[in-house]
Amino acid sequence: MKSILPADRTPAAPLQADRLLQDAVVSVLRWYPAVRRMLPWRRSPSPYQIWVSEIMLQQTRIDTVIPYYTRFLKELPDVASLAAVPDDRLLKLWEGLGYYSRARNLKKAAVLLMREYGGRLPPSAEELRKLPGIGDYTAGAIASLAFGLPEPAVDGNVLRVITRLTACGDDIAEQKTKRRVSEALRGCYPEGYSAGLLTEGLMELGETVCLPNGSPRCDVCPLSALCRAHRESRELSFPVKSAKAPRRAEEKTVLLLRCGTRYAIRRRPAAGLLAGLWEFPTVDGALSADQVPALAAEYGLSVFRVTPQGSAKHIFTHVEWRMSGYLLDCGEEAPGFLWRTPEEILASFPLPTAFRSWQRLLSEEKAGNPG
Numbered sequence: 001m002k003s004i005l006p007a008d009r010t011p012a013a014p015l016q017a018d019r020l021l022q023d024a025v026v027s028v029l030r031w032y033p034a035v036r037r038m039l040p041w042r043r044s045p046s047p048y049q050i051w052v053s054e055i056m057l058q059q060t061r062i063d064t065v066i067p068y069y070t071r072f073l074k075e076l077p078d079v080a081s082l083a084a085v086p087d088d089r090l091l092k093l094w095e096g097l098g099y100y101s102r103a104r105n106l107k108k109a110a111v112l113l114m115r116e117y118g119g120r121l122p123p124s125a126e127e128l129r130k131l132p133g134i135g136d137y138t139a140g141a142i143a144s145l146a147f148g149l150p151e152p153a154v155d156g157n158v159l160r161v162i163t164r165l166t167a168c169g170d171d172i173a174e175q176k177t178k179r180r181v182s183e184a185l186r187g188c189y190p191e192g193y194s195a196g197l198l199t200e201g202l203m204e205l206g207e208t209v210c211l212p213n214g215s216p217r218c219d220v221c222p223l224s225a226l227c228r229a230h231r232e233s234r235e236l237s238f239p240v241k242s243a244k245a246p247r248r249a250e251e252k253t254v255l256l257l258r259c260g261t262r263y264a265i266r267r268r269p270a271a272g273l274l275a276g277l278w279e280f281p282t283v284d285g286a287l288s289a290d291q292v293p294a295l296a297a298e299y300g301l302s303v304f305r306v307t308p309q310g311s312a313k314h315i316f317t318h319v320e321w322r323m324s325g326y327l328l329d330c331g332e333e334a335p336g337f338l339w340r341t342p343e344e345i346l347a348s349f350p351l352p353t354a355f356r357s358w359q360r361l362l363s364e365e366k367a368g369n370p371g
């Protein structure tokens with residue numbers, strides 16, 4: 001097992017750091033069964049259920065995931081049903097969860113599993129890593145949780161726990177730090193049921209005790225007697241993470257084109273942000289109320305009323321949309337769009353959250369201002 005202590009910080013010999021991790025593993029395995037939360041994907045799950053939950057839990061909070069997970073599994077209980085689901089239905093089940101490529105990759109992988117693996121997930125981290133949407137973290141999580149293999153699953157929570165435990169000042173934004181932590185952990189991973197317990201236990205520790213920012217709960221931490229950061233009262237100095245590039249801001253104008261009770265929607269391009277999902281027609285730039293009728297005319301629409309709908313912001317990973325919305329009452333339903341009532345849009349079209357806020361606004365306006 002390699003030491004994860006950086007070369008320039010050696011408060012103890014590397015071997016002692018390895019010993020530290022081994023002691024920590026024992027402590028986590030003793031602590032975790034007593035505090036384990038009975039989350040839906042922890043009730044005798046199949047490999048498929050573990051896979052779906054781990055994909056949903058990427059970048060998404062547990063509370064948000066639970067209702068999506070339950071609904072998804074009710075409708076798509078196995079690899080075969082996932083492989084056969086129409087894309088729009090799949091995206092509808094994912095609507096609001098964000099990072100829609102996760103859903104597309106799930107289906108792609110399910111098709112591949114049906115074709116090449118008899119509809120089963122392979123019991124090997126290396127094979128799992130070959131599937132669309134499965135990287136090191138998810139492969140390790142499925143391998144240990146579903147198959148009892150000695151494979152760590154290192155996410156931001158686990159990086160925080162381990163870098164505090166070892167007072168490791170390496171930048172966790174760097175891939176090589178993740179690799180070193182994974183390798184060090186792999187060297188002391190148990191097999192069988194305990195492998196899954198350790199994976200879950202480390203996650204649980206990061207999610208409920210070794211909290212980020214200013215609030216680690218060292219008083220209830222099973223590792224406090226071992227933790228180097230705690231011993232030095234430097235919990236908040238770890239993990240070290242280099243600053244991300246700031247998010248780019250983009251101005252957008254959202255056109256709520258209405259003809260009678262129906263609104264225009266269209267499918268977004270097949271590549272790029274929110275690819276293939278549906279939208280209210282959205283254009284680049286912040287147009288004024290005076291400018292939007294001319295744009296509508298380009299779509300073949302005559303506008304008899306423009307009602308500004310205020311502004312809204314939506315944050316993606318690398319971009320922030322600053323949107324201005326206009327309700328445009330039109331004299332006809334021009335081609336090039338689908339025209340549907342808010343109820344129909346809600347029921348059948350995957351509309352990302354960025355546009356949902358506009359739809360809500362319209363429904364409210366209708367309720368308060370009939371006709």
Ligand code: ADE
Nearest residue numbers: 039053054057062203207
């Ligand atoms: N975060 C990622 N995977 C998780 C899991 N299986 N349980 C709780 N939190 C998680």
